[in-house]
Structure formats: C-alpha cells, structure tokens
Amino acid sequence: MAWRKRREIGKAGWGWTGFAGIISFIYFFPVLWIILTAFKSNADVLSVPPKFLFTPTLENFVSVFRRSYIPGQAAVDTGFDLFFFNSIYIAGTSVALALVIGTLAAYGFSRYPLRGNDTYMFIILTTRMLPPIIVIIPIFLMFRLAGLSGTYTGIIALYTAFNLPFTIWMMKSFFDELAPDIEDAGRLDGSSERRVFFKICLPQVRAGLAATAVFGLILTWNEFLFALLLTGIDTRTIPVAMAQTIGGDIGVRWGLLAAIETLFLIPVIVVVFALQKHLLRGVTFGTIKR
Amino acid sequence: MSALILQDLVKSYGSVPALNGVSFEVGQGEFFCLLGPSAAGKTTTLRAVAGLEKLDSGTITFAGRDQTGLPVQGRDIAMIFQSFALYPHMSAYDNLAYPLREQKLPRAQIRQRVGEIAEMLRLSHVLARKPDTLSGGEQQRVAIGRALIRRPRLLLLDEPLTNLDAKLRHETRAEFKRLHRELDMTLLYATPDQLEALTMGNRIAVLRAGKVVQVGTPDELYDGPVDRFVGALIGAPAMNLVTATSAGAGALETGFGRLDNGPWSQALGGFGRGESLLLGFRPHDISPLEPGAAAPLTVQAKIHLTEPLGDITVLDLRAGDTTFKMVLPEEKAVAYAVGDEFDVSIALERTHLFAAATGTAIR
Ligand SMILES: Nc1ncnc2c1ncn2[C@@H]1O[C@H](COP(=O)(O)OP(=O)(O)OP(=O)(O)O)[C@@H](O)[C@H]1O
Numbered sequence: 340m341a342w343r344k345r346r347e348i349g350k351a352g353w354g355w356t357g358f359a360g361i362i363s364f365i366y367f368f369p370v371l372w373i374i375l376t377a378f379k380s381n382a383d384v385l386s387v388p389p390k391f392l393f394t395p396t397l398e399n400f401v402s403v404f405r406r407s408y409i410p411g412q413a414a415v416d417t418g419f420d421l422f423f424f425n426s427i428y429i430a431g432t433s434v435a436l437a438l439v440i441g442t443l444a445a446y447g448f449s450r451y452p453l454r455g456n457d458t459y460m461f462i463i464l465t466t467r468m469l470p471p472i473i474v475i476i477p478i479f480l481m482f483r484l485a486g487l488s489g490t491y492t493g494i495i496a497l498y499t500a501f502n503l504p505f506t507i508w509m510m511k512s513f514f515d516e517l518a519p520d521i522e523d524a525g526r527l528d529g530s531s532e533r534r535v536f537f538k539i540c541l542p543q544v545r546a547g548l549a550a551t552a553v554f555g556l557i558l559t560w561n562e563f564l565f566a567l568l569l570t571g572i573d574t575r576t577i578p579v580a581m582a583q584t585i586g587g588d589i590g591v592r593w594g595l596l597a598a599i600e601t602l603f604l605i606p607v608i609v610v611v612f613a614l615q616k617h618l619l620r621g622v623t624f625g626t627i628k629r
Numbered sequence: 630m631s632a633l634i635l636q637d638l639v640k641s642y643g644s645v646p647a648l649n650g651v652s653f654e655v656g657q658g659e660f661f662c663l664l665g666p667s668a669a670g671k672t673t674t675l676r677a678v679a680g681l682e683k684l685d686s687g688t689i690t691f692a693g694r695d696q697t698g699l700p701v702q703g704r705d706i707a708m709i710f711q712s713f714a715l716y717p718h719m720s721a722y723d724n725l726a727y728p729l730r731e732q733k734l735p736r737a738q739i740r741q742r743v744g745e746i747a748e749m750l751r752l753s754h755v756l757a758r759k760p761d762t763l764s765g766g767e768q769q770r771v772a773i774g775r776a777l778i779r780r781p782r783l784l785l786l787d788e789p790l791t792n793l794d795a796k797l798r799h800e801t802r803a804e805f806k807r808l809h810r811e812l813d814m815t816l817l818y819a820t821p822d823q824l825e826a827l828t829m830g831n832r833i834a835v836l837r838a839g840k841v842v843q844v845g846t847p848d849e850l851y852d853g854p855v856d857r858f859v860g861a862l863i864g865a866p867a868m869n870l871v872t873a874t875s876a877g878a879g880a881l882e883t884g885f886g887r888l889d890n891g892p893w894s895q896a897l898g899g900f901g902r903g904e905s906l907l908l909g910f911r912p913h914d915i916s917p918l919e920p921g922a923a924a925p926l927t928v929q930a931k932i933h934l935t936e937p938l939g940d941i942t943v944l945d946l947r948a949g950d951t952t953f954k955m956v957l958p959e960e961k962a963v964a965y966a967v968g969d970e971f972d973v974s975i976a977l978e979r980t981h982l983f984a985a986a987t988g989t990a991i992r
C-alpha cells in the first residue's frame with residue numbers, strides 16, 4: 340500500500356555492535372576530551388600524560404561568565420552571557436525566518452511551477468555554491484554603507500539569506516514527494532487552497548521541516564567568518580568570542596576554552612535530541628519506498 | 630432525468646491527448662460504470678467531473694447546472710481515489726471527520742456522524758489509528774467513509790478495488806451494491822475490469838483512447854457489442870474471433886464452412902463478395918453436440934488444452950487451423966481430456982460479425 344512502512348528491523352549481532360561501539364568511541368573521543376578538560380583545574384589540564392582521573396571543578400565554567408583578574412577584587416563580567424544570547428537569538432531568528440520564507444517558496448516552486456522553474460531553482464542553488472569568502476569584501480562594504488554592520492538586523496538578514504537556498508531545495512523535495520491525490524482529496528472535502536497547505540501539506544512534511552531546521556541551526560550556530568566581520572561588541576556570537584579568548588595575553592587558557600566549547604555544544608545536542616524522532620524520518624524521507 | 634451530463638470533453642496533457650470528445654449521461658441514482666483499459670482516460674474523466682482537471686473544451690452539467698470551470702470546493706461531489714488518498718498524518722477518526730470539520734459542523738454532530746459511518750463500515754475499532762497501521766481493506770473503508778460522510782449527491786470511484794486482494798474485492802463489490810441501494814446516490818465508477826462493470830453497473834460506458842465507444846446496460850453490451858473490441862472486452866473468457874469472408878447474398882465463408890441465416894445476414898446482404906470479416910462467438914455459446922442431433926453450425930474440434938477454473942473449465946479447441954475457447958460446467962468437463970475429438974455446436978443466432986479492417990459490428 341502506498342504509505343505502508345511496517346518493517347522488521349533485524350538486530351545486529353554482538354560482534355557488529357561492539358565494532359560500531361569502538362568506531363563511535365573514536366569519533367566521539369575529541370568531544371569527550373573537551374568535556375573532561377572543561378572540568379579540570381589548570382594544573383590538571385596541562386599535566387603530561389593526560390589525567391583521566393581527577394577531581395572535577397566548576398572553576399572554568401564560572402570564569403566563562405565572571406573573571407577576576409586580581410585575586411581578592413570583584414569579578415568582572417566577561418560578556419559571555421550576552422554572546423550566548425546573541426548566538427541563540429541570531430541563529431534561532433534567522434533559521435525561523437528562512438523556514439517560513441523558504442517553505443512558502445518551496446511550496447510555490449513545487450505546486451505552481453513557473454516557466455523555467457528549474458532554471459530558477461538552479462540559480463538559487465548557485466548562490467550557495469559560491470565560496471562565501473569571495474563575496475565577503477563587497478558584503479562588508481555594503482553593510483557598512485547601509486549602516487547594518489554590528490546590528491542584529493544585519494547579521495540576521497545575512498544568515499536568513501544564507502539559509503534560504505538549501506531550505507528551499509530541501510523543502511521542495513519534501514513537497515515533491517507528497518502524493519498529489521491527497522491534496523485533491525482535501526479540495527474535494529471542501530478545503531480552500533490555504534487550508535490544503537496548512538492542514539494537509541504542511542503536517543506531512545513536519546519531518547522535513549525538522550531536518551531542515553537542524554541543518555540550518557548547526558550551520559548558523561557554527562558560522563565564523565561573517566560573524567567576525569559583521570558583528571560588533573554587542574552582537575558578537577560565540578565562535579567569534581571564543582576565538583578572541585584564545586588570543587589573550589596570558590596564553591591560551593585551555594580549561595576555559597573547553598568550558599566554553601562544552602557550553603557551546605549543549606544547544607546543538609538539545610535541538611538534535613528534541614527533533615531526533617523527526618530528524619531520522621526527515622533525512623531518510625526520499626529513500627523509503629512509499 | 631439525467632443527473633450528470635458530459636458533453637464533448639476534450640483534454641490533452643501537452644501533446645498527449647487524454648480525452649477526445651467524451652459524452653455520456655448518467656441518470657439520477659444510477660450506478661454508472663466507466664469501463665476501459667489502462668490509459669483510456671477514466672481517471673481524467675472523473676477528475677474533470679470533480680473539477681480537479683481543467684478541460685480544453687466541453688461542458689459538464691450536474692443537477693441541472695453547468696459546472697464547467699466552477700471551483701472544486703462546494704460541488705457536492707465526493708471521490709474515492711485509486712490510491713485511497715487518506716490523510717497520512719491523521720487518525721482514521723480525523724480522516725472521517727475532516728469533510729465535516731471543513732463544513733464547520735458542531736463537534737457533537739461530527740462525533741455522531743463519524744460514529745454512524747464507522748459503525749456502518751465496521752471501522753469503530755480502528756478509529757484511533759493512523760492509515761499506515763490499517764490493513765488494505767480498512768484503509769479502503771476509511772476512504773469510502775470519508776467520501777460518504779458528507780452525503781454527496783454524486784460519488785466518483787476510481788478503480789477502488791484495484792489495490793485489494795481477490796477476496797476483499799468480491800466482498801466489496803457486494804458492499805458497493807448494498808451502499809448504492811441504501812443511500813440512493815448517483816455513482817460514477819471507473820474500472821478496467823469488465824466483471825466489476827457487469828456485476829455492479831446499471832449502465833456502462835466503454836471508453837477507449839479518450840472516446841466513448843458504447844453506452845448500454847450490461848446485457849446490451851454483452852449481446853450487442855458495437856465493435857470487436859467491446860466484444861472482446863466484455864465477458865470472460867473473451868469472445869472468440871475467427872476470420873471469414875463474405876460470400877454474397879448474406880452468406881459467409883468461414884473455416885467452419887459456408888454460413889448463412891445468421892443474425893447478421895440481412896446487414897451482410899449489402900456487402901460484395903470477398904470482404905474480409907471476423908466472426909465472433911462467445912465461449913459460453915458453444916456446447917458439445919449430442920450424438921445424432923443436428924445444429925445449424927457444427928464443427929469437429931480437437932481439445933488442445935484444458936484450464937479448470939473451479940466450477941467451470943475452459944477448453945482450448947482446434948478445428949483445422951482455427952483455435953477457439955469453449956466453457957463447460959465442471960461436471961460436464963470431466964468427461965473430456967486433451968486430444969479428444971468431438972463435434973461442437975456454436976449457437977449461430979448468437980454469433981457476431983465484424984468488419985476486419987475497422988472492427989465495427991455488422992448487424
Ligand atoms: N498529469 C498527466 N500528465 C501527462 N499525461 C497524463 C496525465 N494524466 C494522464 N495522462 C495521460 O492521459 C491519458 C489518460 O490517462 P488516465 O489516467 O485518464 O487513464 P486511465 O484510464 O485512468 O488509466 P488507468 O487505468 O491506468 O488508471 C494517458 O495517456 C495518460 O498517460
């Protein structure tokens with residue numbers, strides 16, 4: 340039947356499970372290393388050979404947000420709470436905007452194709468194929484001229500534009516997969532075109548929306564180059580702030596950096612886990628025979 | 630009175646013609662079948678009636694109103710799709726309730742009507758489940774329920790049995806007949822299966838290559854096909870066709886000898902000698918000749934193959950270099966074996982004659 344997908348999932352044997360476990364561990368090791376380092380005192384961080392058993396401390400996490408340069412004096416705010424807020428706000432808003440605009444555009448491209456539809460789709464793709472570094476100077480100047488550099492509006496607009504091409508492409512492929520009869524059934528049942536979209540099409544591509552959102556969030560969350568050039572002190576995002584921490588005059592504080600990285604990781608993990616159910620279906624969508 | 634009138638529907642997809650002037654009328658409360666092979670234009674016709682397909686030309690009148698060009702919504706027509714087209718993200722209950730919600734009926738009333746229809750279609754125990762966890766038969770009944778719940782004046786069905794197994798098909802055929810009788814609705818039912826059309830339809834339109842070839846009751850189509858294709862399409866096993874030539878004066882030269890006094894003799898009178906023709910006769914109209922009896926058309930034939938189908942057996946016979954099929958009830962067929970030679974009689978009054986070139990019936 341068209342959308343049946345009951346199937347038995349065979350269990351792998353112990354050997355394969357163990358093998359997969361080892362491979363996963365190797366991949367996960369750097370992350371584990373960083374997380375462990377975040378809980379180490381400065382002395383432990385630098386010890387050779389590296390210690391895997393140590394007394395954990397939260398000192399690094401405290402100094403992410405508050406730093407006291409001279410012992411005994413009041414701690415100063417490092418600004419990292421703002422940078423975390425910036426990263427979340429900028430990534431969240433631009434991905435949400437790209438999803439709204441991109442999903443509508445994708446539905447249009449899928450259901451109401453223009454003359455030369457494929458050409459438009461291709462042009463949209465090329466904007467993303469360009470290595471960003473090529474356009475960075477004109478964009479920097481344009482932002483300066485428009486008074487957008489250093490503002491939330493500027494960086495959000497830029498990230499939205501960055502996320503749009505693949506949002507449109509991904510969402511269009513999800514809409515293309517839907518059986519047109521189901522929408523026609525909706526029309527016959529009395530739904531207006533708008534309700535066909537909201538009540539019938541959109542719920543069917545939920546998994547696709549989740550997958551697209553995660554891709555967008557991860558890309559935007561990690562973006563460094565444009566953030567470096569186009570954000571100001573107030574709008575700085577974590578990747579940039581992190582890099583600036585490395586360049587301090589007292590040498591790299593590995594424990595501190597590891598703590599920032601650990602915190603930086605948390606939202607990604609939260610989002611991926613929250614959307615996990617949809618995500619698996621979303622990324623395998625086109626490969627399941629319907 | 631005609632509920633639905635189709636006039637000269639023309640539709641092509643780019644350069645692919647789908648409908649080349651389809652016209653027929655469906656009476657109020659009729660169970661009307663649209664019979665045709667794949668790509669004949671059945672789905673396109675139904676979609677046009679529903680308003681889902683924009684026509685190149687032609688008009689569709691429904692309930693006395695010209696519907697051509699009207700939007701789909703509010704036509705008071707329901708359709709059961711070949712793929713069922715259930716909403717995969719909604720439970721069976723929500724699927725059934727959807728048309729009523731779109732009509733903004735009060736909640737209590739929706740609950741009551743869904744309950745009723747679920748009861749009628751034996752779906753009450755699966756209402757909470759999503760379509761992909763339902764069996765094929767249950768999915769199909771949900772699709773039927775969703776179409777019926779609105780109490781539409783016209784129900785379109787596009788090969789609703791194609792995706793079901795043989796047993797379910799048989800049950801559902803009976804179910805459709807019952808629903809039609811109880812609900813007093815006009816039904817337009819598309820199928821490539823002549824058996825479905827013959828057993829369920831009040832009338833049948835045979836569609837081929839985007840054109841209506843013949844419209845009539847099952848008996849009319851069975852007894853008087855307008856051409857060899859309709860003859861071969863209706864009835865199973867298919868009508869036997871053997872070559873023949875006109876011999877003048879309403880007579881026919883065939884592999885079985887010279888024939889005259891057929892039901893076609895008068896029409897054949899106008900033909901000259903030597904016209905290429907096809908003589909058609911149904912496997913059911915052949916019987917073994919009782920010893921000593923005489924019949925206007927007898928043939929000595931040899932059994933080439935037997936095909937037992939339960940209560941009937943199909944025999945492949947050879948006479949000279951013509952082959953044809955004959956149907957015998959199981960209890961009579963046991964007396965025969967491959968290689969047996971015997972005389973059969975073909976009911977001459979039930980033979981059909983077609984022009985070989987065009988296939989049109991001569992009668
Ligand atoms: N969307 C479409 N685009 C292009 N050609 C189409 C489209 N829909 C139908 N056709 C063509 O129109 C013709 C009639 O198709 P239609 O679907 O009406 O046939 P059908 O009788 O329903 O066949 P089936 O029994 O296989 O469902 C076919 O030649 C088909 O290829």
Ligand SMILES: [Mg+2]
Nearest residue numbers: 671672711787
């Ligand atoms: Mg069809």
